[in-house]
Amino acid sequence: MKFHKLNDDCSWLWELNGIKVIVDPWFTLSQIDGHRLFSEQFHQTHQPLVSNLPQIDYLFISNPFTDHCNKETLLQFDSSIPLIAKKSILKKIEKWNHFQRLIPLQDAPFLIKEYKPSRFLDFVHSAYLFDTEEGSVLFAPHGTKTEGIPKVDVLVTTTTRYHLPFWLGGTVNLGTQQAELLYKQCEARLFLSTHDERKIGKGLVERFAKKEYTNELPFVTYLSAGDELDYVII
Structure with a gap:
């Protein structure tokens, strides 16, 4: 398995079973949720150009939010590249009339299973299991609180805590304590951090956001953009 971190946030190029998959590409300067007066976030580091990326086999989108499912970025990819996501995200992307093949999780080239959060009406904290002949990866970009998580080889999740009042969504990124619990729960051999970029925020959400970052946990491997x-697996 190969893991190439494309930026300091949540964009990756993974090679699993010889299949190259770009995960959650967001390469525009900023992303807006709803309206820029409500929430806009800016990268602080240089972003890759889609035209400079290697040829890939699939795109995978984990969440409908614009820092994961970024329309301006995704429309730069060739329309013939198949895109994998759960059905609710595919419905959003289908409206763009760009991608020729939209693939639900059950039709992916290897097993991809969503583990939904235990809390009712939690649309943020899903985890995805990628199970291949080369090994298994659990991807939980915001962290997760769910039951039935299996043992995996690689855990990819956030160590950042990003907290908002309940009326703005509550705790979005669950932080180091939950990351450590998840790491112990799935007994991963390798823990890669993701979705931990110290972005610049503007708008209403930024006024109320409380952020806690760390890059010092001894059991976590921190990669920088380009690494x-x-x-x-032996």
Whole structure:
């Protein structure tokens, strides 16, 4: 398995079973939720150009929010590249009339299973299991609180805590304590951090956001944008 961090937030290029998948590409300067007066976030670091990326086999989108499902970025990819996501996200992307093949999780080239959060009406904290012949990856970009998580080889999740009042969504990124619990729960051999960029925010949401960052947990591997890691299960 190969993991290439494309930016300091949540965009990746993974190679699993020889299949190259770009995960959650967001390469525009900023992303807006609803309206820029409500929430706009800006990258602080240089972003890759879609035209400079290697040829890929699939795109995977984990969440409908614009820092994961970024229309301006995704429309730069060739329309013939198949895009994988759960059905609710595919419905959103289908309206763009761009991608020729939209693939639900059950039709992916290897097993992708969503573990939904235990809390009712929680639309943020899903985890995805990628299970391949080379090994298994659990991807939980905001963290997760759910039951039945299996043992995996690689855990990819956030160590950042991003908290909002309940009326703005509550705790979005669950932070280090929950990350450590998840790490112990799934007994991963490798823990890669993701979705931890210290972005600049503007708008109403930024006024109320409380953020806690760390890059010092001894059991976590922190990659910077452009870093690559080959991982072989022995």
